[in-house]
Amino acid sequence: MRELAAAYAARVPSLDAHGLMDGLDGVQLRFMPMGQRDGAYDPEHHVILINSQVRPERQRFTLAHEISHALLLGDDDLLSDLHDSFEGERLEQVIETLCNVGAAALLMPDALIAELLERFGATGRALAELSRRADVSASTALYALAERTPGAVLYAVCTRSRLETETDDEDGGAASGTALTVRVSGGSAGMKYTLRPGTPIPADHPVQAAFESNLPLTGPSYVPFRSGRKMPAEVDAFPVRGRVMVSFDLNGRGGT
Known part of the structure; x- marks a missing residue:
């Protein structure tokens, strides 16, 4: 997951919101009130939703987290390994953890x-x-x-x-x-x-x-x-x- 995120970060023009989104072809970014949720990625409708009512730094990390969801879903080998190793609620927990790892790698690369x-x-x-x-x-x-x-x-x-x-x-x-x-x-x-x-x-x-x-x-x-x-x-x-x-x-x- 860290390698996926690092490779993605290396090919986008910048690490601001617009730059981060540049590597996801056809995916839109929308900000809206989401209650207790920080954000979501909807692969069916190709949209990332970010809660407009949370702090800017939280929005930024959430965006990187949801981009990591998109990267993970696009890697068939990683997905297959996860589904072979976990199931149910544990699978969801592992995916969330991996997306946090991806978000950290996107925003805080090893070089920095x-x-x-x-x-x-x-x-x-x-x-x-x-x-x-x-x-x-x-x-x-x-x-x-x-x-x-x-x-x-x-x-x-x-x-x-x-x-x-x-x-x-x-x-x-x-x-x-x-x-x-x-x-x-x-x-x-x-x-x-x-x-x-x-x-x-x-x-x-x-x-x-x-x-x-x-x-x-x-x-x-x-x-x-x-x-x-x-x-x-x-x-x-x-x-x-x-x-x-x-x-x-x-x-x-x-x-x-």
Whole structure:
């Protein structure tokens, strides 16, 4: 699937919406409200539908996903292998996964990721640049970058979110507050650990300092697991638009 998508990306004139569609002869692109659905490919009527009410970066990834459906349906050998190996709901799940793989390969080709890793290393800056240049969500960029990062590196996107915290008032109730937490994380093949969504960032951590100062920070620190365990790592925190793109590099094993 990745090879199909990469070959398709190489022959279209550009990776914007019109350029991406150029390789599908006779297929129309339409934007319309679709409720909870992001998009669909209708091979009978030769049309790709995109939900006009979702975020632009989501529309872009959905378009690449639906193009991947068209590519998959056009490859008889791949389709035959899938139908020989899976059936029913499992077949549909595998097809959706493959189309996500295809979408990532279309929008974030290996050459782009290799360029960013060579220029910035396995850093939060590389994650931010990939999201910006590919015009995809930070979470989509995170998984693609992690998949192609050598060694043991954990990436995370951190944002401020609302928490329910216990108070010491006489009513014993709960008061709402906000804290910087992990929104999404993912590791390279050499990384055995991850951070659960909602994991709070300690007040004295470099990620918190980068968020508050809006300045990039790099240095030895640790992975802040929810359990309280502190795994030494080189931390690179890159703030952008109210979020912090982070890498925890265990190859360097920074001290605490």
